[in-house]
Amino acid sequence: MDELLTAIPKDRVSTNTIILEQHSKDESYHKPSLPDAVVYPVNAEEVSEIMKIASKHKAPIVPFGLGTSLEGHVIPYNGGISLDFSLMDNVIEVLPDDFLVKVQPGVTRSKLNQELKKYGLFFSVDPGADATLGGMVATNASGTTAVKYGIMRDQVRDLEVVLADGTIMHTGTLAAKSSSGYNLNGLFTGSEGTLGCFTELTLRVYGIPEMIMAGRASFHSVDKAVEAVVNILSAGIQIARIELVDELSMKQVNKFSDTNYDEMPTLFIEFHGNEAGLMQDVEFTKEILADLDNHEFEFEKDTQARNQLWDARHNVAYAFKHGFPGRQLMTTDVCLPLSELAGGIESARTELGKYDLKGGIVGHVGDGNYHTTLMIDTENQEEVEKADKYNRHIVEYALKRGGSCTGEHGVGIGKMKYQSLEHGNSLQVMQTIKKTLDPNNLLNPGKIFYNG
Template sequence: MYSQLIQILGNEKVSQNETILFQHSKDESYHPPVEPDIVVFPASNEDIIEIVQFANRQQVPIVPFGAGSGLEGQATPIKKGISISFQKMNKIVSFNPEDMLITVQPGMTRLELNEAINKHGLFFPVDPGADATIGGMTATNASGTSAVRYGTMRDQVLQLEIVLPNGQLVKVGSLAKKSSSGYHLNGLFIGSEGTLGIFTEITLKLQGIPEAILAARCSFSSIESSVKAAQAVLQAGIPVGRMELVDEVSMKKVNDYSDTSYPEKPSLFFEFHGSKAGINEEASLVEMIVADLGSEDWVAEADSKARALLWKARHELAYAFRHENPKLKAGGTDVCVPISKLGEVVKFARDKINQYNIEGGVLGHIGDGNFHTICMYDPANAEEVRTINEIDQHIVQLALSYGGTCTGEHGVGLGKMKFQQEEHGESLELMQNIKNLIDPNHIMNPGKIFPSL
C-alpha cells in the first residue's frame, strides 16, 4: 500500500528501517512503544499535502512526531500507520524584529529559535524544560517555568498554517497582536495534539531580552508555608519572571547529584526580569514577604553563572532522581488548580507519595497553580506501574474536585484520556463533534484525547 506514497515522495523522504521505526514508536512517557508502518520526512508544505491526501484516501492513520520529548504518549502511533517527522522542516520562514514576530516551520526547536533571535535582543519565553520542537509545543499548549509572567503557547501564537485532514491548506489567526474578528480558531488547534490537522507554519510573538535578571532562592520549614508565601507574592502583584517550588526530598536529591549544599527543605526559586533598579526593588519586596511567612534564608544572584548554578537544582531534578538507578523511569502528573487550593493539593500529593512508599518528589510552576510529581518506577514491573497510576489518579481527582485540570501542560495523549469525561462533562461531546466534523475518517492521531475515537 505504501509503494504509492514512496513513489510520490521519493526514497529519500521515507523510511521503513527498523531503527527509524523504533525511534518513532514512543516518547518519554511510560506508555509502551508501537512502531509505525512507515516514517516520512516531508521537506515542504506540498509534501505534507501529498501525505495527508494519500492517508485520507487510504484511511491510514497519521501521527506527527517532533523531538519525542512528550510525556503522555501523544507521538506514539498506537494504530500504526504513518509517522511524520519534521526534521527537514526546521527553518525560519520570516522574521520581523521590528514587529517582534517570527514565523517558523514546526520542526524548529526552542533552543534553535532562541539562538537565531537572541542576537537581535529578542527571546522566546516558553520553556518546557526539554528542547522540544515548536510544532510539538504548539500541539500540546506547552508552558513551563516562565508561564507565571509570559503565559503558555496559546498566549504566544498569532497565526497558524495547517493542512486539514482533507488535504486543504488553511491559515488561522493574523499578524495582529489582538483581534475580535470571528471564532478564535488558533485556540482550537493549539493543544489539539495532532488530532485536527498538521501544522506547517507557526507565527510567534517574541519578547525583548530584559536589561537585567536576578535569581533568588529561599527555604521553609514546611511545604504548606512555602505555598502560602508564593500566594502572598502573587497577591502583592509583584511581576515575577519565574516562581518554582521544590520539596525537601527533591532538594536532597539535588545535593547528592550536584554535590551542592542547599538546605534540604521545601524551597522557592524566583527570577525577576526588568531594569536593574526595578528587579532589586521587586526582589526586596519578595524577601520581606517570604520572611514574614517563615523563610529561613534568602540568597539572590545577579551574575549569569551564579544564576545558572542556582537554577540547576530545579532544571536537573529528573536527572537527580534517575542517576542512582538509570533503569528506573520518572512518572508523575501535572495538575493545575486554583491558587487558593494549591497548598492543600501539594501537601496531599507529597503525603500520597510517602504513603505508597515510592521514591519521588513534588515540584512545580507554583506561580500559576501548576505542579508536578516525580515518581520513580521500573517500567518492567507491573505493580510499580499500577502504583504510580494510582497516585496520579488520587491527585487528579482531588484537583478536579476543586475545579482544576488533569493536565496543566503535558497534554492529554494516552495517559489523561481516562479523566476527560470527569473534567469536561457534556462539553466533551462538543469536542468530539468538532473532531468528527474536521476529521470524519479519524486519520489524525487516532486514539488520543478521546477514548472512543
C-alpha cells in the same frame, strides 16, 4: 508505499528498524508501538500530498517532533505513518517591530532563541526540555516562565495547518487582536495532532530584559513555601519565574548536579526588568519571606550562577532517572486555583507516603501547576497500580476544586480516562469537532478521546 514514494523522495521515507523504533516512543513510561513508516517532509505542499495519500488508503498519521512528550502523544498505536518534522527547522522570518517570528514546526526553542538574540528578543515559553515549537503548540506547553509571560496558547498569533484531507489553511493573522470569527488558534493549540499538522507557526516574542536576577529561598515546610508564593503574587511583584522543589527533589538535584543547596523545600525565583525596579521588587520579596521565617534567601547575579540554578531546576526529572536506575519516569501534572494549591500539594505528599512510592514534588507554583516525579518499576504490576491510584487521587482532588487533570503535559493516552470527568458535556462538542475535521479518524488516532 509505492504511491507515497511518488510524492516524497525515497531517501526521506524510511522503514529501517532502528528508525521505526526511535519513533515508537516518547519520554513517558507508556508502552512503545512501531509505525509502518517514517516520512520526513520539507514543506506544507509535501505534507498535503502525504495527507491525501493517507486519506485515500486510510493510513493513520502521527506527527513527530523530538519525542520529548510525557503522555504517549507520538506513539503510533495504530501503526501508519510517523510524520517527522525535523527537516522543517527553519526560522522563516523575524518581525522585530511587530514582536513576532515565523518558524517551521521542527525549530527547537534553543535554536529560536539563538536566532532572536541578535535582535534583542527572546521566546518566553520554557518547558525545560529543548522541544520543538510544533510539539509545544500541539500540547499547549508552558513551563517556568508562564507566571509572567503566559502559556503557549498566549504566544500563538497564526498557524499554517494541513487538515486530514490535505487542505492547507491558516488559523489567524499578524494582528495583535481580532473579533472576527471563531478563535481557531485556541482550537488547534493543544490539539495534539488530532485535528491537523502544523507546517508554519507565527509566534509572539519579547524584548530581552535589561536585568535578570535569580535566587532561591528555602523553607522549613512546603506550606510556608506555597504561602510565600501567594503573598508575593498578591503584592503585585513582577515575578518571571517562581518554582517549588521539595526536599526529596533537592536531594536528587544535589546528587545529580553536584550542588550543595539546602535539602529543604525551596523556591527558585527569577525577576525580569530594569535595575531600579528589580531592586525594589527584591527588597519587597525579602520582607515577605522574612515574615514567613524562611530559612535562607540567596541571589545569583552573574549569568553563570543563574544558569546553574535553572539547570538544576530543569534537571530534576533527569536527576530522579539517574538516581533510580532500572525504573521508569512517571510525572503527574495537575493545575489548581492558587487558593487550593497548598492543600493539593499537602494531599499529594500525604498520599505519596501512604502508597510508599519513590518520588518528589516540583511545580510551576506561580500558576498553580505542580508535578509529582515518580520512579516506578514497570515490571512490578502492584507498583504500577499504586502509581495509577496515586495519580487518580491527585487528579480527582484537583477536579473537585475547579482544577485540571493536566496543566501542561497534555492528554495523549495517559489522561484520556479523566476527560469525561473534567469536561462533562463539553467533551461531546470536542468529539464532534474531531469527527468533522477528521471523519476517518486518521490523525493521531487513540489520543485525547477513547473513540478519537
